[in-house]
Amino acid sequence: MACALSIAYTSSLSPSASRSRSRSPSPSPFPFTFHRGHCLLCYAFPELKSQPDRITNKPNPADTTSNLPRSTNFDDHFGKVVRLRQSHWKGGQQKEERRRLQKADAISSQEALDLFDQLMAAKNPPTSIRQLNQHLATYTRTLRNPYPTVFLLFTRLTQADGLGPDKVTYAILMDCCARTNRINLMFGFLGRFLKEGRRANAVIFSPILKHLCWEKRTGEAAIVVLDKMPKLSFIPNVISYNILINGLCKKGEIVEAFNILDVMVSKGHEPDVMTYNTLIDGLCKKDEIEKALNFLYVMISKGHEPNVVTYSTLIDGLCKQGEIEKALDFLDVMVSKGHEPNVVTYNTLIDGMCKKGEAEEALNFLDVMVSKGHEPNVVTYSTLIDGLWKKGETEKALSFLDVMVSKGHEPDVVTCSTLIDGLCKKGEIEKALDFLDIMVSKGHEPNVVTYSILIDGLCKTGEFQKALYFLDVMVSKGLEPNVVTYSTLIDGLCKTGEIEKAFDFLDVMVSKGHEPNVVTYNTLIHGLCKNGEIEKALDFLDVMVSKRHEPNVVTYNTLIDWLCKKGEPEKALHFLDVMISKGLVPDVMTYSALQNILQ
Incomplete structure (x- = not known):
């Protein structure tokens, strides 16, 4: 019998590519090409068992949990899975806390297989496919290396009497493939379905x-939702639109996200709480807090x-704008509506x-947090250490580090990076580099933020060659490197007058897919002005605006000062x-720059 269809991802689906396909006499019904080829389903083709992705009954070496002692206690297994599901679905809980709960209730691959077999064998009452799907979904999210286990369980389902995978089972399996970066397999299972x-x-x-959307290929996702699915009579639902809107918001494409919202409503789909939350979060992340608040009122009116x-999203947006009082007002409203703030909110x-x-x-608010029964976590302590350090209260910061350790919270990369940042800001680069060595010796690998902090500190002290050295180490x-690193x-x-090299770095930055902020x-505008190239600076201002970046007070102050x-003076005025006219308020720097022509 011929093997199942496998679907290969054969194109990047650029807009031009999609247009050329649409003109083809026999367009493909999907944004990928079907072809008969070698089967991706290992159990159907024994000759593929030598492949790295093979599935066997042997414990997977990559899954260290499979080496745990086997337990035959059904209730113990089932309790673990229930706790794992609860810890994953407790939406407001801090991610770090969820990881702690999942680690405490770690279930091995073999335990998962044993439990699933017992569930499938249950007769009074029989286990429904819905219950089995819930377990598959839990394993997908909690096992360290879920694919081999989930795939084997899927295979057992296909061979069971009276049971069989349904649409949701296939969706879970495809989600597992996506999570473990087995993209060809994901499309292969769609082909089999x-x-x-x-x-x-x-x-x-x-x-x-x-x-x-995770790969930021939102254009292709939009083609699937708006074009391919309707053509195949698969009507996108609210979840489909929410995924696309979320992907656009995460990419910073807020205008496009609201356009999709309009399409969604025009198709008769009512936005749900998740839709509103996603768009409010997107607006807050773009610093458009007023629009986010207006959209909140729309949400309530609906x-x-x-x-x-x-x-929590609005509180975060207000805090980032420095509007602490308004954020506290929202906290009061939140509590009055019966919503208990969680660790993330605090x-x-x-x-x-x-x-x-x-x-x-902040320290007083920490007392409030504890009095409400919320235990501070690594994020809480790291934030306070950072705040105290920046205020110059070094002793208090270090005392909180001691408290943090005494409470069983190991300082993480964020905490260590915070301390390195504090040393760099005080100009104590050598101490920062010493602390980097201590950090590595403790098993904490520096991340992009850590290196960016060091590079920034070295640049500010004029040690540009050392900064470039750490860039090389980082790569x-x-x-x-991210936008912060390149910036x-x-x-x-720019500070050393090497404008050409600065623009070379800008080109590298853009070529790596990082949008300048x-x-x-x-x-760069300041660097051009300082170098006497005012006209080029004005041209670059046009580029900035064309890229949808709104000039701020700093931008205008720089241009006014150098003009x-x-x-x-006429250009400056x-x-x-x-x-x-843009609603920006001139500050001390503005009037200081204008003082000679205003006298």
């Missing part, structure tokens, strides 16, 4: 949409009650207070007018 003559629905496409996630407010320099208020360890290096080059543009210095 369709070959069996099953009727697909929106659920089946969810793993594909999640994968595309009869949707904000939940803990909604309030950590957000403590972080906002620390960033505003209100370390004492050699497989870490990808820091660009700033260092307002800070990057401001740095005044160059003796072009023009930018003052533009600045005010």
Whole structure:
């Protein structure tokens, strides 16, 4: 019998590629090409057992949990799975806390297989496919290396009498493939599903949409939702639209996300709480807090009650804007509506207070948090250490480090990076480098943030060659420099007058898929002005605006200052007018730059 269809991912689906396919006389019904080839289902083809992804009954060496002693206690196994599901689905709980619970209730691959067999053998009452799917979904999210176990359980389901995989089972299996980066297998299972003559629905496409959005290929995800699914009579549901909207928001494409919302509503789908929460979060992350608050009122007017996630998102957005009082007002509203703040909410407010320099208020709020029965975690302590360190209260910061360790919380990369950042800001680079050595010796591998902090500190002290050395170290360890890293290096080059090299780094940054932010543009505009290239700076301002980056007070202050210095007061006053018309308030720096021409 011919093997199941395997689906190969054969194109990157650029817009031009999709257009060319749409003109083809026999367009493919999917955004990928079907072909008969070698089967990806190992159990059906014994000759493939030598492949790295083979499935056997032997414990997987990569899954260290499989080496745990076997237990035959059904209740013990079942209790673990229930606790794992509860710890995963407790949405407001801090991720670090969920990981702790999952580690405490770790279930091995063999235990999962034993439990699943017992569930399938149950006769009074028989286990439903829905219950089995719940267990498969839990294993997908909690086992260290879930694919071999989930695949084997899927195989047993296909061979069981009276039971068999349904649409949800296939969706879980495809999701497992996406999570473990077995993308060809994911499309292979979709091919098998369709070959069996099953009727697909929106659920089946969810793993594909999640994968595309996770890889920031939102254009392709939009094609699947808006074009391919309807053509195949698979009507996208609210979940399909939510996945796409979430992907667009995470990519910072808020306008496009709201366009999809309009399409969703026009198709008769009512946005749910998750839709509103996703868009509010996207607006907050773009610093559009007023729009986020307006959208909250739209949400309420449509009869949707904000939940803990909604309030926590808005509190986080307000804190990032320095609006601590408004954030505390929202906390009061949240409590009055019967929503109990969680560790994430408290950590957000403590972080906002620390960033505003209100370390004492943050410490008082810590007492409130503890009095409400919430145990501070690594994030709480790291935030307070950072806030105290930046306030110059070194002793208090170190005492909190001691408290943190005494409470059983091992300082993590974030904590260590915080301390390194504090030393760099005090100009104590040598101590920062010593602490880096201690950090590594304790088994904490520096991450992108750690290296970016060191690079920034070295650039600020004029040690640019050392900064480049750490960039090389960072890349050699497989870490990808981010916008902050590149912006820091660009700033260092601008300060030393090496504008051409700064723009070379900008080109590298863009080629790596990193979009320059307002800070990057401001740095280069200042560098050009300082180098006497005002016209180029003005041209670069146009580029900045064309890329949808709104100039801020710093941008206009820089241009006004250097235009005044160059003796072009009319242009300087023009930018003052533009600045005010944009709703930006001139500050001390603005008037200081204008003082000579205003006298």
